[in-house]
Amino acid sequence: xSIGAEAVAAKGWLGAHKWLLARxxxxxxxLALFLLGPLAGVWIVKGNLTFSYTLDVLPLxxxxxxxxxxxxxxxxxxxxxxxxxxxxxxxxLVGGRVFCSWACPVNMVTDAAxxxxxxxxxxxxxxVSRETRYWILAMTLVLxxxxxxxxxxxxxPVSMFHRGVIFGxxxxxxxxxxxxxxxxxxxxxxWCGHLCPVGAFYSLLGKVSLARTVAVRRAAxxxxxxxxxxxPEPQVIRPALKGMDGAGPVILAAxxxxxxxxxxxxxxxxxSFGTRFGNKEVNAPSQAHEIASAACK
Amino acid sequence: MMEADKPKKASAAAQARRQFLLDSxxxxxxxxxxxxxxxxxxxxxxxxPPLALRPPGAGAEKDFLxxxxxxxxxxxxxxxxxxxxxxxxEPVATGTPYFVARQLPCEMCDDxxxxxxxxxxxxxxxxxxxxxxxxxxxxxxxxxxxxxYLGLRCDICHRVCPVxxxxxxxxxxxxxxTGKHALFIPVVHSDACTGCGKCEKACPLxxxxxxxxxxxxxxxxxGKHYRLGWVEKEKAGGSLVAPDLEHRYNLPEGLRYESGRGxxxxxxASPAAPGTQPAAPKALQGGKL
Ligand code: SF4
Ligand code: SF4
Ligand code: SF4
Ligand code: SF4
Ligand code: SF4
Numbered sequence: 001x002s003i004g005a006e007a008v009a010a011k012g013w014l015g016a017h018k019w020l021l022a023r024x025x026x027x028x029x030x031l032a033l034f035l036l037g038p039l040a041g042v043w044i045v046k047g048n049l050t051f052s053y054t055l056d057v058l059p060l061x062x063x064x065x066x067x068x069x070x071x072x073x074x075x076x077x078x079x080x081x082x083x084x085x086x087x088x089x090x091x092x093l094v095g096g097r098v099f100c101s102w103a104c105p106v107n108m109v110t111d112a113a114x115x116x117x118x119x120x121x122x123x124x125x126x127x128v129s130r131e132t133r134y135w136i137l138a139m140t141l142v143l144x145x146x147x148x149x150x151x152x153x154x155x156x157p158v159s160m161f162h163r164g165v166i167f168g169x170x171x172x173x174x175x176x177x178x179x180x181x182x183x184x185x186x187x188x189x190x191w192c193g194h195l196c197p198v199g200a201f202y203s204l205l206g207k208v209s210l211a212r213t214v215a216v217r218r219a220a221x222x223x224x225x226x227x228x229x230x231x232p233e234p235q236v237i238r239p240a241l242k243g244m245d246g247a248g249p250v251i252l253a254a255x256x257x258x259x260x261x262x263x264x265x266x267x268x269x270x271x272s273f274g275t276r277f278g279n280k281e282v283n284a285p286s287q288a289h290e291i292a293s294a295a296c297k
Numbered sequence: 298m299m300e301a302d303k304p305k306k307a308s309a310a311a312q313a314r315r316q317f318l319l320d321s322x323x324x325x326x327x328x329x330x331x332x333x334x335x336x337x338x339x340x341x342x343x344x345x346p347p348l349a350l351r352p353p354g355a356g357a358e359k360d361f362l363x364x365x366x367x368x369x370x371x372x373x374x375x376x377x378x379x380x381x382x383x384x385x386x387e388p389v390a391t392g393t394p395y396f397v398a399r400q401l402p403c404e405m406c407d408d409x410x411x412x413x414x415x416x417x418x419x420x421x422x423x424x425x426x427x428x429x430x431x432x433x434x435x436x437x438x439x440x441x442x443x444x445x446y447l448g449l450r451c452d453i454c455h456r457v458c459p460v461x462x463x464x465x466x467x468x469x470x471x472x473x474x475t476g477k478h479a480l481f482i483p484v485v486h487s488d489a490c491t492g493c494g495k496c497e498k499a500c501p502l503x504x505x506x507x508x509x510x511x512x513x514x515x516x517x518x519x520g521k522h523y524r525l526g527w528v529e530k531e532k533a534g535g536s537l538v539a540p541d542l543e544h545r546y547n548l549p550e551g552l553r554y555e556s557g558r559g560x561x562x563x564x565x566a567s568p569a570a571p572g573t574q575p576a577a578p579k580a581l582q583g584g585k586l
Contacts, residue, residue: 037373046374047368047373050366050367050368051366051370051416051417052368053370061366061416062366065366066366069366072363072364073363074363074418074419076364077416077417077418077422079416080416080417080418083416129320129324131324132327132328135328138328139329139331140332143332143335143336143339146336147339147340148359149339149363149390150366150367151336153390153391154335154338154342155338159392160385160391163369164384167369168382170384170387171384
């Protein structure tokens with residue numbers, strides 16, 4: 001059976017896609033808010049993802065770019081700090097990489113690549129470690145320190161794409177196309193899952209952030225493995241789902257993006273959103289797992 | 298059994314460590330190479346091309362490139378829409394705001410909304426008087442085609458200048474071609490020119506003879522050890538070197554020399570004006586030099 005078909009059968013198409021729809025609404029909604037100004041003259045939000053100003057009261061600053069700017073030894077105005085504090089507080093509540101799956105415009109591009117890759121059955125490709133993104137993150141910070149400029153911003157596809165959509169895309173489309181083709185042909189989840197330092201930065205917040213995806217009903221897992229296939233960071237699932245080394249059901253791994261794909265795709269409703277607290281052994285997973293796998297045989 | 302296990306475990310651990318070091322080294326090399334590439338590219342992007350000017354309040358280019366987060370709020374709040382964020386293919390650092398004087402010059406708004414909008418201080422909030430902005434410096438690059446140099450009274454750059462008679466003055470000279478007319482030479486003064494670009498925009502030639510360049514391109518720099526004699530003299534309140542001896546001329550009988558007039562009849566030596574008797578040089582008075 002194809003991926004997710006079981007969930008659609010159990011919950012209906014809408015029930016098996018509700019978080020996907022919510023995410024797309026969020027991503028497109030954010031873009032629409034930004035575009036309302038330049039396209040319709042309705043200035044609710046000005047700026048772009050690096051800094052925006054909403055209704056002339058709410059500043060929002062990308063803390064990652066602010067950090068780089070500080071490393072170039074520039075002391076920004078208070079407004080930039082306030083904006084960064086608000087953004088930090090927000091993602092510490094909802095989950096660090098919620099930025100990735102709910103706000104970042106590149107996510108739609110890489111999701112499309114992943115979907116097409118699955119669709120036309122492209123397998124394999126280059127292998128690099130998922131840790132590479134942290135090296136790249138460190139490299140961008142060293143660059144800011146060494147060059148005294150926001151050097152990474154010269155090529156950062158994330159800000160380039162968002163800025164491009166709002167202020168005129170220019171040749172940035174080629175960069176985005178490159179990311180798409182890279183994910184499609186060269187590496188599954190290549191950009192967002194292995195290389196992007198923006199996502200890596202937000203994942204650091206994810207180490208302590210409050211809202212988490214939880215495998216609450218993990219005893220009900222029937223090992224269909226669909227969640228592993230749809231998850232952009234499948235390595236985060238196993239400990240919580242399988243209770244490896246006595247792990248509780250909360251997905252604590254920093255790179256879970258709280259995208260809800262696993263919730264959507266699971267016909268047994270194993271996953272749901274929760275918090276990092278109450279990470280107790282709710283229902284002896286290993287035993288349940290054995291029963292489940294025995295049932296499969 | 299236990300004994301046999303131990304070295305195996307130890308060697309496995311050693312191998313894991315080796316693998317880890319190897320992986321790290323590989324990663325450091327790969328990512329390091331990428332970083333060097335970006336760094337070199339960033340170095341190239343540090344120089345602003347001659348035609349691009351930064352909004353008011355932007356500091357030196359290398360500082361600006363660390364301070365500006367490329368949010369575009371300055372672009373949005375400019376009422377004349379002169380600013381744009383550089384696209385990747387443009388020769389200005391990607392995403393940073395700039396304007397091109399010949400297309401749309403800065404209108405030098407009294408309340409400087411672009412600076413107020415900037416959340417990072419990349420446009421310095423200390424700039425509150427737009428006349429103190431230094432976006433660039435006008436340079437009359439092409440004397441040969443400037444209409445005023447040819448003897449006409451174009452004067453347009455002078456008349457459109459928001460800091461007229463301070464940033465651009467018209468300096469009168471004899472027109473050597475006709476020998477009797479005047480030339481009114483536009484001269485830009487860096488202590489007053491804001492680099493707004495209005496002169497360049499208004500120059501009626503198909504290609505402007507006066508252009509506004511980023512200050513770093515437009516200006517020279519005197520040697521660190523150079524001193525201007527007249528400035529030093531004013532600072533010290535008197536001549537710093539021994540004055541020239543009074544000139545003695547070996548003049549024909551019955552003539553004397555007068556500055557500006559040449560030989561004039563008369564016998565008396567050129568009278569020194571009263572009170573201009575040279576004072577002893579500072580150096581001889583034991584004063585500090
Ligand atoms: S990993 Fe990077 S590109 Fe991907 S969604 Fe996150 S921030 Fe965007
Ligand atoms: S574990 Fe679930 S919520 Fe987290 S990234 Fe994977 S699919 Fe998304
Ligand atoms: S001073 Fe006025 S015209 Fe000039 S860049 Fe700023 S907002 Fe625009
Ligand atoms: S408002 Fe400031 S930080 Fe934003 S683009 Fe303009 S100069 Fe850069
Ligand atoms: S750029 Fe030209 S118009 Fe503007 S202040 Fe300087 S001389 Fe005047």
